[in-house]
Structure formats: C-alpha cells, structure tokens
Amino acid sequence: MTTRTLKFRIYRYDPDKDVKPYMQDISVEVDSTDRKLLDALVKLKAKDDSIAFRRSCREGVCGSDAMNINGRNGLACLTDLSAFPDSKAIVLRPLPGLPVIRDLIVDMTQFFKQYHSIKPYLINNDPPPERERLQSPEDREELNGLYECILCACCSTSCPSFWWNPDKFVGPAGLLAAYRFIADTRDQATSERLDNLEDPYRLFRCHTIMNCVDVCPKGLNPTKAIGKIKDMMVRRAV
Amino acid sequence: MVTRVVVGAHYGLKDWLAQRITAAFMVAYTLLMAVLIPFANDGYEGWRDLMANGFVRFVTFLFIVSLCYHAWVGIRDIWMDYVKPTAVRLTLHVLTAMALIGYAGWAAQIIWRL
Numbered sequence: 001m002t003t004r005t006l007k008f009r010i011y012r013y014d015p016d017k018d019v020k021p022y023m024q025d026i027s028v029e030v031d032s033t034d035r036k037l038l039d040a041l042v043k044l045k046a047k048d049d050s051i052a053f054r055r056s057c058r059e060g061v062c063g064s065d066a067m068n069i070n071g072r073n074g075l076a077c078l079t080d081l082s083a084f085p086d087s088k089a090i091v092l093r094p095l096p097g098l099p100v101i102r103d104l105i106v107d108m109t110q111f112f113k114q115y116h117s118i119k120p121y122l123i124n125n126d127p128p129p130e131r132e133r134l135q136s137p138e139d140r141e142e143l144n145g146l147y148e149c150i151l152c153a154c155c156s157t158s159c160p161s162f163w164w165n166p167d168k169f170v171g172p173a174g175l176l177a178a179y180r181f182i183a184d185t186r187d188q189a190t191s192e193r194l195d196n197l198e199d200p201y202r203l204f205r206c207h208t209i210m211n212c213v214d215v216c217p218k219g220l221n222p223t224k225a226i227g228k229i230k231d232m233m234v235r236r237a238v
Numbered sequence: 239m240v241t242r243v244v245v246g247a248h249y250g251l252k253d254w255l256a257q258r259i260t261a262a263f264m265v266a267y268t269l270l271m272a273v274l275i276p277f278a279n280d281g282y283e284g285w286r287d288l289m290a291n292g293f294v295r296f297v298t299f300l301f302i303v304s305l306c307y308h309a310w311v312g313i314r315d316i317w318m319d320y321v322k323p324t325a326v327r328l329t330l331h332v333l334t335a336m337a338l339i340g341y342a343g344w345a346a347q348i349i350w351r352l
Contacts (some may be wrong), residue, residue: 203248
C-alpha cells in the first residue's frame with residue numbers, strides 16, 4: 001500500500017488557553033484508502049487530539065465540515081487529497097467572517113438567524129388535502145437547484161457583503177432558500193416574502209460578486225436565485 | 239437606548255433598477271460620442287458646434303443626470319457597506335447628495351453656456 005506524508009498548516013485557537021490564534025505546522029501519513037481531506041483530518045485528530053473540527057456524515061450531505069482550505073471555502077469530505085501536492089502545506093482555517101469557537105469550529109448563530117428570518121417553510125393556509133399538495137412537473141422543475149442546499153455556510157462566509165453586514169444582509173444561503181419558497185407554487189406568502197426582502201440591506205447588499213457560486217460544494221447558484229428575486233420584484237412593481 | 243438591529247426599509251428596488259438603466263444609457267451615450275467626436279473640430283469651437291445640436295444637448299444632459307444618479311447609488315452603497323455609525327453615514331449621504339446635485343447643476347450650466 002502506497003503512503004504519502006501530507007503537510008498541514010492549521011489555524012489553532014482555544015479561547016480558554018490561547019491569548020490569540022496561531023498557525024500550527026503538522027504532518028500526517030496517509031495511504032491510498034484515504035481519499036478525501038476529511039480522512040486526513042481524522043488521522044490528524046488521532047495524532048493530536050486537541051485539534052477541533054466539526055464532521056458528521058462524511059459524504060457532503062450534512063455540511064458540518066465546511067472550512068477554508070488553501071484560501072477557499074469548501075467541505076473537507078468532498079475535497080480530493082490527490083489534488084494537493086506533497087511539497088506544499090495544506091492551509092486550513094475556519095470559515096471567514098464568523099466568530100471562532102475553537103480551532104476550525106465557528107459560531108453559526110448569525111448565519112442561522114438570517115436563514116430563519118426568511119421563514120424557510122411552506123406557508124399555505126388552505127386546509128391540507130387528503131394526500132398531498134400537488135404540483136405540475138414544470139412547477140416542480142423550478143425548485144431544482146434550490147432545495148439541495150445543505151446550509152454548510154461556505155457561500156455566505158465567502159461573501160464580502162455578508163462579512164461587512166452579517167446582521168443585516170441575509171446572505172446567499174438565506175436568499176437561495178428564500179427563492180426556494182418564493183418559487184414554490186404551493187406557497188401562498190409570495191408577496192409577504194418579497195416585502196420582507198425589499199430592503200437596501202436584506203437583499204440589495206448583493207453586488208453580484210459571485211463568490212457564492214464559485215465555492216458552493218453542491219454546485220448551486222445563489223446569484224441566479226437572487227437575480228430571479230429581483231426579477232420578480234421588478235415584475236411586481238412595473 | 240435600545241440597540242436592536244433594524245432592517246426593513248422597504249426600498250432598494252427602484253435604486254437598483256435605476257442604476258442598471260442609467261448604466262445602459264451611459265454606454266449608449268458613450269458609443270454615440272465615440273462616433274460624433276472624431277468628426278468634430280478641435281477645441282472650443284468643436285464642442286460648441288456639437289452642443290448646438292438640440293438632440294446632443296438633450297442626451298448630454300440626460301447623461302449627466304444618469305451619471306449622478308448612478309454615482310449616488312454606488313457611493314451610497316459604499317457608505318452602507320463600510321460605515322457603521324448612523325450619524326456619520328447620514329452625514330456622508332447628505333454630503334454625497336449635495337455634491338452630486340451641485341455637479342449636475344454646474345454641468346447643465348456649462349452645456350447651455352457653450
């Protein structure tokens with residue numbers, strides 16, 4: 001079995017012990033069964049159990065292990081180890097723009113607060129039918145590329161507008177979810193949802209930088225969804 | 239004082255749309271000028287002849303208004319992104335608006351004086 005040694009530079013910060021954050025150099029041996037960055041991190045954790053990071057499903061569904069990998073946000077469990085050269089250290093930092101709890105773990109309160117502010121659930125006041133609320137295949141089609149979001153926060157924490165105004169700007173993840181319900185033909189609160197977003201901060205802080213599209217590990221396009229929300233607002237107004 | 243985060247000003251669409259429309263108009267004006275200016279004479283005479291045409295004066299005035307409105311939205315966005323204290327931001331908004339209105343008036347006076 002072929003093995004290789006990977007070098008890491010990892011952001012370390014334990015507020016109980018450290019005065020300020022520092023970068024730790026550490027290396028770990030991986031073999032050919034270790035395919036993803038998360039596999040290497042698990043081995044690192046076995047070597048130095050003080051390193052803290054979140055992980056759960058290890059297959060890109062839960063969104064727990066989002067982190068900044070060589071300057072770019074991504075999921076450790078979806079990042080191929082083969083893409084990293086042996087010579088250069090892999091630099092791991094926590095997601096930018098959110099308060100660090102410890103090492104690679106960030107406080108996502110603000111992120112989820114924005115997500116909840118767009119009411120991420122179906123609003124329909126009609127009595128529920130016997131079986132289900134039906135949609136035509138065409139109407140259902142519109143939800144593709146929207147409902148797949150796993151809320152890993154890679155997009156929102158790579159967005160400069162979210163860095164500057166995380167308390168006021170909903171952020172790409174929240175706006176993608178907002179459009180998911182605005183576009184849903186079973187939802188009856190379209191107008192209220194648009195009212196809720198028609199605001200210089202909540203929606204219009206998006207300057208179409210498109211970092212969100214660049215980093216989304218699920219290949220989604222929040223910028224396009226934001227464009228469609230603006231489109232609907234124009235259609236509503238003129 | 240209660241310092242809760244307040245949002246929900248319920249505006250933004252008009253400015254966002256206006257910024258795009260003014261940008262499109264400025265592109266069209268720039269292309270028009272790129273065609274007209276090579277045919278004009280050099281110096282003051284050339285500018286006066288160009289502006290003697292009522293249509294050119296009309297679109298030039300619209301260009302200036304577009305530029306100022308476009309700049310208003312853009313500069314205000316920068317203040318909103320980076321300046322947090324409300325009093326400082328309001329002051330900057332007012333100064334920006336006053337400067338742009340002043341520029342627009344000044345530019346209009348120049349066009350009609352030529």
